[in-house]
Amino acid sequence: MTKSGDPTRCDVVVIGGGLQGLSSAYHLAKRGLSVTLLEAEYCGRHASGVNAGGVRSLGRHVAEIPISLMALDDYWHRMPDVVGHDCGFVGSGQLQLAENEAEMQVAAERVALLNSLGFHHEEVIDAAYVRKLVPSISPHVHGGIWAKRDGYALPFQTVVAFKHSASQLGAHIQEQSPVLKVESHGADWVVHTATQEFRCGHIVNTAGAWANGFARQLGEETPAETNGLMLMVTQRVAPFVRPTLGALGRPLSFKQFDNGTVVIGGSLMCEADEVARCADANAAALYKSAQTVTDLFPHLTHVAINRVWAGVEAFMPDSIPVISPSSTVQGVTHAFGFSAHGFQLSPAIGRLVSELVCDGRASLDLRAFSITRFQESGDHSS
Missing domain, CATH: 3.30.9.10 (D-Amino Acid Oxidase, subunit A, domain 2)
Structure with missing residues (x-):
């Protein structure tokens, strides 16, 4: 709806149409929530489309290994059962x-x-x-x-498969819609684009290289x-x-x-x-x-x-992402800063984000990925 009318209402607004955002939209819609995903350009334009497609558990930071193995076992080796397409996965x-x-x-x-x-x-x-x-x-x-058991997949096919599957589950995916700002209205959030407003109960920040800007609006800038x-x-x-x-x-x-x-x-x-x-x-x-x-x-x-x-x-300075509820406000979950190795993790990231949103906790220990770790280390550089 245009700004002359009331904001469009949904349960969750996902900011960013890379694979972390698309996977989050897919899993949230699968949990029965109404989801709107807003992408500034087109889905998979940046890190999700400009990567080598490595499906790699090999060489991971120890904190990432449980997520990587979840993605490998529950998704990549059975992707046709998940999104109806093998995403070009080759178990090389x-x-x-x-x-x-x-x-x-x-x-x-x-x-x-x-x-x-x-x-x-x-x-x-x-x-x-x-x-x-x-x-x-x-x-x-x-x-x-x-x-x-590692291998590779095709990023474009993976983006398209998760986009299609999220849409099939009812997620509304809107491209060419850069988010300008987010602001709280009581228990709700209002997300502003140039021409529209969206009211929701929860925001998922998967805006990639631009995610830190939204974290900054909430008073929790990271050294990304x-x-x-x-x-x-x-x-x-x-x-x-x-x-x-x-x-x-x-x-x-x-x-x-x-x-x-x-x-x-x-x-x-x-x-x-x-x-x-x-x-x-x-x-x-x-x-x-x-x-x-x-x-x-x-x-x-x-x-x-x-x-x-x-x-x-x-x-990120420690080369692992932020996967974390906001430390300053209610109703915001971050998943960004994947530092050039988020492709393989993405199916599991969406699942973990949906758990944080719907259940208030994730099935894996995500403490290493907290947005507060930079405050604790005293590293506030940008």
């Missing part, structure tokens, strides 16, 4: 390469720590096993960490930083690698699709303009990543890069 396994003995020691210590905590999804493998999985790998690789993320894709080449690859000693996200193209990412950072909502590709960073790839696969030295693209993401 993920392999984190160790290129020297020091990195092999790091791998052994990592897996020993996880085993001591009751997690057994990662295993150390030697050079012979790496070559069995990836015969074309450079001979200098010493081994690595293998997560056999906004950066651009890049990906590049090569021309088609003959099949040479099945697993999705990362590296212990340097940034890398690397996979070959069935059509022969290779997608290269791995924390490829560039400058972002938060106001203009855009990021500019950085040739120097792309060159450095390409050098990593050719070190590992020398036969790719002369393969052409066909396309580069970029989007905007929020990064």
